[in-house]
Amino acid sequence: MSGTVRLYVDHPLGQGQTIPLERAQAHYLFGVMRLEAGAELLLFNGSDGEWRAEVAQAGKRGGVLVCRVQSKPQEVPPDLWLIFAPVKKARTDFIVEKAVELGVRRILPVQSDFTNSERIRAEKQRAHAVEAAEQCGATFVPEVADLQKLSGLLDGWPAGRRLMFCDEAQAGGASAQAGLAALKDGPAGPWAILIGPEGGFSEAERARLHGFEFTHPVALGPRILRAETAAVAALTLWQSVLGDWQ
């Protein structure tokens, strides 16, 4: 990465492909980053891998890039969702950033019984996910869903998707690592991780979650973890035991 600009573009990428730039992109590349015609940069669009490209035309209000060689194949993380109740802005940003780094397919903010009603601006979080991918070298950008009620998400839960339920009240139960390892020989398939809000889940939510056959409760150690720490810890455990860290 070392200094080379890495840009997400919403445009097909391929050998010799030209990419017209919007005004904001031109401003960033030529105004802020001071690239000139002939300069090299890296492009990705979330589906065609990463490409070395060159500035063909540079202007104040636009410009054109040309794709040269693919520098990285498209990577697709395991079919894992991260479901969490938004916390304060900086920590929500952090959760989105870490989900991109650690590799998930979708990020789903939910409102639970004890969630503070703070609105999450999905568009901002989508931009934040793109920025995180630009910075960490990822070629995939997870989808950020609109805020929805946890109860509604559970009502329409997709068949076959398992749920790693990180329940703070579960501390003292089976260890996460052993619990997940036991599932390793089970059928492969889609998963989701659910991180509780800072105030925990309500009794009704907890009872409902424990009642589902697809729910696998896990404990994240004996200490209390903040929501964003729990998110990174849960993603790490899942990836290392069931995901693509093996």
Add this chain to the structure above:
Amino acid sequence: MSGTVRLYVDHPLGQGQTIPLERAQAHYLFGVMRLEAGAELLLFNGSDGEWRAEVAQAGKRGGVLVCRVQSKPQEVPPDLWLIFAPVKKARTDFIVEKAVELGVRRILPVQSDFTNSERIRAEKQRAHAVEAAEQCGATFVPEVADLQKLSGLLDGWPAGRRLMFCDEAQAGGASAQAGLAALKDGPAGPWAILIGPEGGFSEAERARLHGFEFTHPVALGPRILRAETAAVAALTLWQSVLGDWQ
């Protein structure tokens, strides 16, 4: 925690023990948090557990607290060190905070060959560790060592302490989870986790680290992780496989 003030004090705690307050503590409790005589709060000092205490005297420049009942026994995390090369301030703060939450005995900032020479203010980081413990309900506060050279730390490496070396260049090697699990039946004992700087380790450092018998290199998945993400991921893996999450 829900609203109850939780305060670290550098004073012995025990049944009936009185604790005189310094000016800054009095300002915080009576000026900022508006506690009055008779109010309850929680105290810990890193070695005597957590105690319910009461305000016996409240003044502008001082005051006295009295310990009533122990509310939590003293917890001591496993004998694990976290060694890392300081990154930008916000992310260094974050690493210290997460190390407290996830449970380590010592935090050791080091200068490596490629570390930006940014000074780390150890006193500030110690205060940050105390604050993190106050907030997450921990009764133990890890020691934050002064910044030292990685080479010097390795010169005086303590006998019997093993090192989980999180080497970015190791990606594609043995999985962290399997690698650590293989050590589970080995002799118990002290450990340290070493997280690389954003710019990676130098070839000389890497060669030296791989040459030690106490070094156990692990890979943290196929994607590039930022230093603070690697720290949380490594602590999670260690705690879940070898530490007290079992």
